[in-house]
Structure formats: structure tokens, C-alpha cells
Amino acid sequence: MSSARMSAKYVSVLLFLGFFALCVSYKLYPVITPDIPANTNLTTGPFVRIGTGYYFFELNNKRNWYEAYETCRTMNAELITIETIEEWNIINRYIRETNIDYSYWTSGTDLGKEGYHTWFSSGKPININIWDPGMPNNVDNLQHCDEMGWRDGVRSGLNDRQCEFLNRYICEAKQPVTASFVLW
The missing domain is CATH 3.10.100.10 (Mannose-Binding Protein A, subunit A)
Known part of the structure; x- marks a missing residue:
């Protein structure tokens, strides 16, 4: 395996572990809202x-x-x-x-x-x-x-x-x- 692929895999594992630790340390509350909030810069193209x-x-x-x-x-x-x-x-x-x-x-x-x-x-x-x-x-x-x-x-x-x-x-x-x- 090339060192670049190994580095990318290592970074992915670290990110996952960091996110997992964050979720365990804090309470995570999902918020689902209709539509797209006005304070975002998301586009809806081609619509x-x-x-x-x-x-x-x-x-x-x-x-x-x-x-x-x-x-x-x-x-x-x-x-x-x-x-x-x-x-x-x-x-x-x-x-x-x-x-x-x-x-x-x-x-x-x-x-x-x-x-x-x-x-x-x-x-x-x-x-x-x-x-x-x-x-x-x-x-x-x-x-x-x-x-x-x-x-x-x-x-x-x-x-x-x-x-x-x-x-x-x-x-x-x-x-x-x-x-x-x-x-x-």
C-alpha cells in the first residue's frame, strides 16, 4: 500500500474516532426543519x-x-x-x-x-x-x-x-x- 493511501486511511480513522469521541462526550440532538434556512448559502440549482x-x-x-x-x-x-x-x-x-x-x-x-x-x-x-x-x-x-x-x-x-x-x-x-x- 502506498504511503499516500496509508496516510489518507489514517486520517479517516482519526476523523471517525474524533467524531465518535465527540458524540460520546456530548449529547447530540438532531434538528430537522422544512426548507433551507435563509442564513445558509446553499444553492438549489437547477431549481x-x-x-x-x-x-x-x-x-x-x-x-x-x-x-x-x-x-x-x-x-x-x-x-x-x-x-x-x-x-x-x-x-x-x-x-x-x-x-x-x-x-x-x-x-x-x-x-x-x-x-x-x-x-x-x-x-x-x-x-x-x-x-x-x-x-x-x-x-x-x-x-x-x-x-x-x-x-x-x-x-x-x-x-x-x-x-x-x-x-x-x-x-x-x-x-x-x-x-x-x-x-x-
Whole structure:
């Protein structure tokens, strides 16, 4: 074994023994808190914190609804679910202020039961009035996935669209938790 590897192993053992001695000498109390404390410099990239949520806006690649959902899942997230009118407003304000006005897939769909749009991520019905006027309209009985964003050059509400349509998307991550320890 090389002296460098032996030194690294020796340091690891010393660190472990030091931590063990510290734990035996003191009482260790774990503190688990929701979210990330404001007094830290941790980053949440590629997710952006908006209000109390964490969102990823795909600005370049377009995917169909299924591929968008899969991509969000690989990031340990889901397509965005809008739960309140306040969340709807804050997301749209962010889009407007950052000038990223596109159409985006949401987790909204009526794939489970035709005409009954729910948030796929939560299974809850879309029960806030955020639909574009006249929507959902299920043109040609083919529109089952819900998008938000621009339509015909105008900011709009939710719109149902064919799930195979290529669109940008917004992923929403669960709120992180922070674990810290207090020594006594």
C-alpha cells in the first residue's frame, strides 16, 4: 500500500474516532426543519425558488407530455401542479418578469377519465378557475394534456392539447428539508 493511501486511511480513522469521541462526550440532538434556512448559502440549482416552491423551467428542449413527465421524474420532481390561485399568480409573475414566455406542460390531464381534468402529480381535480376561456374543449376528441402559457401571442390560462405535442415544461420539486445537529 502506498504511503499516500496509508496516510489518507489514517486520517479517516482519526476523523471517525474524533467524531465518535465527540458524540460520546456530548449529547447530540438532531434538528430537522422544512426548507433551507435563509442564513445558509446553499444553492438549489437547477431549481429556482419561487415563493415557497422549487421549480425547473425547461427553456430549450421540447418534449411530449409523457417525455416531459419522465424527465421531471429523473430529477426527483414532477410536472408542475398549481394548487392555489396565489401559486398560479406567482409563477406567471416570475415568467413575465424573467421574460421566458412560452407554453409549458403542467401535470394536468384527463387521461384517467375523459372530461375530468386532474393534476396527475396529486390526483386532485383542477378546481381553481385558471382555464383559458372556452377551455378545456378536447378538439377532435384528442386533447388530454394541459399546458399553461402563451397562445396566439397572448398570455393565457390552462389549455388542453394533444399529449404528443412537443412543448417546454416546468418541473416542481418537493420542498427540501435541512438536518442539523446541536451538541450539548
